[in-house]
Every structure is written in structure tokens, then in C-alpha cells.
Amino acid sequence: MEITKEYEDGLKLMEELTTNAQQIQEQVLSQILTTNAGTQYLSRFINGDADKQCFKTNVPIVTYEDIKPYIDRIANGETSNILLTQPVHEFHLSTGTSGGLPKLIPVTVGTYNQRAVYYFTLQFGFGDLDKTGKRLQLLFAKTGSETACGLKATTVLTSMLNQHQFRTAIPKLLTSPIETIFCPDNNQSMFCQLLPGLIHRDEVVSVCSTFATVVLRATKFLEQYYGELCSNIRTSRISVWVTDPGCRNIVTSIVKPNPKLADSIENLCGCKSWEGILRKLWPKAKLVDAITTGVMSQYAETLEFYSGGQPLVSTGYICSEAICGINLEPLSKPFEVSYTFLPNMAYFEFPPVEKDGATICLNRFSLMLNLLILIIPIQSWRHFKGAGFHNNTPQFQFIERQNVILSIESDKTSELDLLNVVNEAKTLLDPLGFILRLYTSHVDASSIPGHYVVFWELKAKEGNYDNIVELDRTIMTECCSRMEESLGFIYRLYRKENAIAALEMKVLKQGSFEALMDYHVSQGASLIQYKGPSCIKSKEAINILDSRVMARFFSPKKPKEFG
Structure with missing residues (x-):
């Protein structure tokens, strides 16, 4: 360097x-x-x-x-x-x-002056890396809104991208044109950011986004659309469903017929295993730059699988109140x-x-x-x-x-939030003659995008629960929808944009939570002080409950963004 x-x-x-x-x-x-x-x-x-x-x-x-x-x-x-x-x-x-x-x-x-100082400070970590090529940095700006007095209300990223110095720097630093970043349709934006990223694959020196989830989401998108992306590269004809004028015009000016490149990418993506696919597609990339700390650490293992040994870099810590470290x-x-x-x-x-x-x-x-x-x-x-x-x-x-137990993207669900949404949904159990005995939850990050899993153990008001063969699917899926509708604005926003998958409910056999308690006691917990967790993160604990699942249900519709 x-x-x-x-x-x-x-x-x-x-x-x-x-x-x-x-x-x-x-x-x-x-x-x-x-x-x-x-x-x-x-x-x-x-x-x-x-x-x-x-x-x-x-x-x-x-x-x-x-x-x-x-x-x-x-x-x-x-x-x-x-x-x-x-x-x-x-x-x-x-x-x-x-x-x-x-x-x-x-x-x-x-605030703007601080931000400029911060981003200058960030640059020194990798010397002249940006001078040797460009970043494949997946960014998605939001339109935002206006307050009653006419001032804009928008995300930090969108605010940054709207500033002149950043807009003029983007063509020099990134493979993604500004028009694709500001596209209001996330699928078109993703497609039209990956397209030039693949065309200029030999120039890419890093694969980046804000959080690990975004990089994984892009990988899943690539897995679904690589054939179509290669077709665009092979023929220079842009897919008809890309209708956003800004996206379509800019990628049309970039894409030239290149059958050799298309064949090369298609061969790489058509292999049986996608282990190391990011390194294979972008061989000159030195790192994957995305936050993998805090709640994002649950995605590190999956991202390492796709990165093929490229370092995973978390450059800084920023919160809404200030730039911290x-x-x-x-x-x-x-x-x-x-x-x-x-x-x-x-x-x-x-x-x-x-x-x-x-x-x-x-x-x-x-x-x-x-x-x-x-x-x-x-x-x-x-x-x-x-x-x-x-x-x-x-x-x-x-x-x-503090108090956050479930998070996939920027959504943050606390123990109290979960209690409230479960209480809202369990009212639907009355027609079935059941009561909710116990519940817990976890985030399933094994697929992309991740989703919330809520475990329910039900008890029949009358009779023997274990004799029940089938639950009313309509009511149980409505329970899932009711929980999603009761979750916070950010969760509902990301569900609408497919950044979070449908909430899953797993109904457990009788005695499942006793088995979970036995496990924790065997690991040193005090029986008299044991408290059933609202969220579990231990793979062993999750496996105990998964082995006792008798029925699974998913929310059949996306919740309203507002409401």
C-alpha cells in the first residue's frame, strides 16, 4: 500500500x-x-x-x-x-x-461540517485503495418528506448524497451512478447498481454498503437475477421491467454488447456452491465494507461464506444523535x-x-x-x-x-414491544378454544432476508391439547399478520421493501418450554431464579424448540407502512 x-x-x-x-x-x-x-x-x-x-x-x-x-x-x-x-x-x-x-x-x-471531517478521517485507513479502482457500494436513497414549516425530513444517507461534494465524488469513487441510487424502486435500483458493478468487475476494489444485511440482500438478488443480468450484458438490451427513466437512461449509456464477459459471469454464478462468490466475481476487491458489529454480528458467518476470505470491515460507529467512533x-x-x-x-x-x-x-x-x-x-x-x-x-x-431483543435491519423491537404485539394477536385464539401458554422469539438470519420467528405453546381451554391434529390455518396466519401490523414503523417499512421477510410463527408441542428450562438449568442457571427468555439466541436452545414444532405459519401479507 x-x-x-x-x-x-x-x-x-x-x-x-x-x-x-x-x-x-x-x-x-x-x-x-x-x-x-x-x-x-x-x-x-x-x-x-x-x-x-x-x-x-x-x-x-x-x-x-x-x-x-x-x-x-x-x-x-x-x-x-x-x-x-x-x-x-x-x-x-x-x-x-x-x-x-x-x-x-x-x-x-x-452537522454538515462534522460529517465532512468524519469522512475525511475514514479515508486514511486504507491508504490509496480508492485510487486503484472503484467501490461497488450499494446505496439506496429515500425521497423523504417535509415538515409543516417546509424543512426536509430525510435519512442521514439521503442528506449526505444530496450534498454537492458527495454528488460530484460519486462518479469517481463508485460503480453505481447517482441515478440508480436515487431510484424509488428498490428492485430496479439494485438491478441497475449490480449491472455496472458486474460490467466493471475488474475495477472493483471493495464491495460495500451500510450494513451486512444489505450486502447479503444483494447476494440473494444476484442469485435470482444473474441470468437476466448476463443477458443484458450479452446483448446490451436492458430488461423491459426497468422502467425508471433515470435508471434506464444511465445503464443504457453504460452497457455495451459483451458476450465474453456475460459467459464468464454466468459460469461463475452457475456453480453448485456460492461459497466465495464475492471474491470470484470481483477478484481485485480487497475487502467487504459493511457493519457487522452489534445486532449485525448475527450475519457475519453467512457473509464470510460468500466473501471467500475477504476481510469484513466495520469502519465506524454512527448513531442518530452523533458520530461516535x-x-x-x-x-x-x-x-x-x-x-x-x-x-x-x-x-x-x-x-x-x-x-x-x-x-x-x-x-x-x-x-x-x-x-x-x-x-x-x-x-x-x-x-x-x-x-x-x-x-x-x-x-x-x-x-x-438497551431493551432491544429483535433486530434485522434498522428495526428495533424491545421486550415490551414483543409483549404488546403478542397480546394483540392472541385475542384471535378465543374461537379456537386455546390460550397462549408461553412464547419466545429469535431472529432467523439463515436465509436472506432474515425474519422474526415467534414460538407459541398453546393450551386447550378444555380437553387434551395433544389430541389436536390440525389448527385453523386462517386464524393462525391472521395471528401472524396481527403481530406484524402491531410492530413499529421501521419494521413495517422494511417489510414493505422486502428487506425483512414474513414473520413466522412456530406452534410447539406441550412441554417444550419445560425442556428449554431443563437445558438452561443444565448449563448452570438456578431453577428457582430461571426466567423464560423473551428472545433466545443460543443455537442449542433454538434447536430444542425447533425439534418440538408441530405447525408453522407465516404472515400472508405485508403490513401497512403507516397505521
């Missing part, structure tokens, strides 16, 4: 940031307070006093719901200074809401990845948290974010594990979101 000036500048910047982390954090907090101390929200607590100790003593840690009324007022047309000094240019839509609509995160010029050892295995906090991105604090009756300060901590643009201490409800230091800056491994 050539040591370029950009690479050296990136290393120098990271050394400065991580060596002087404490001073930089003090400067960040001072800047926040000096700028925003007079806002309506902060004046309630510090009355214009920009002293850091006054802030730490008097400004409470809150949740999003506590500041939502202020954000709603701005979205409805009031001036930004009720909450922050800088004008709000747009809102980002979070994906961290397990139920209801996404959160609105105010965005200012300061960067992976300084990008070639680490997914389960070993740690991120280094970027002290110039936000003001971070690590208050001790209660877990299982004990106060945890060192090994696991919650993260309080004081946004650079929004001086409000917001509990981010995430669990991280301390992973040492780089120079004077803490490093962390993402463990889980």
Missing part, C-alpha cells in the same frame, strides 16, 4: 485527536455552552451561565421524549433558538425507534472490532449504569451524548463494553441497544 499524503494527514489527525482527547472534549463543551447557553431550553436550568460545572450540576439527563415538544415546535415553524442557536436546515429521521414514527433530529451547518484496526474480526471515540464530534460522558442489581462503571457503560449542535444531555440507551484506550481516548465495543 502506497503511503500517500492523505494517509499521512489522516494518521496525524488521529494522533492529535486521541492524544489530546480531554482538552478537545473540554473545548467542545465550552463551545457548546458559549453558543447555546441563552436558548429557551437551557435558560430554564443555567440562566445563560456558560460555566461547565454549572451545566453538569443543573442540566438533567433526558430522553428524546422530553425534548420532542421543542423539536415539534421548530418543525411546525417556530425559530430554532428555542432549542439551539444555529438555524435548523433539515431534520434527519432516526431508525432507533422500536415503535411509532422515527425521531426527528435537527440538523445544522455544524472510528475503527482504527479495520482488519479485525467482526467479534473483535472496537471503535475509538472521536473527541471532536460530540461531548461524551459515561455515567455508571445499573444492570442486574449492580452498578457497572468500567466494563460496560451507557453513553450520554451532548450534541455539538444541540446542547441537551440525551441518554442514548446503548450498552457498550470498554475496550481499552488508543493514546488517551477510550475505545468501545458495541454490545446491544
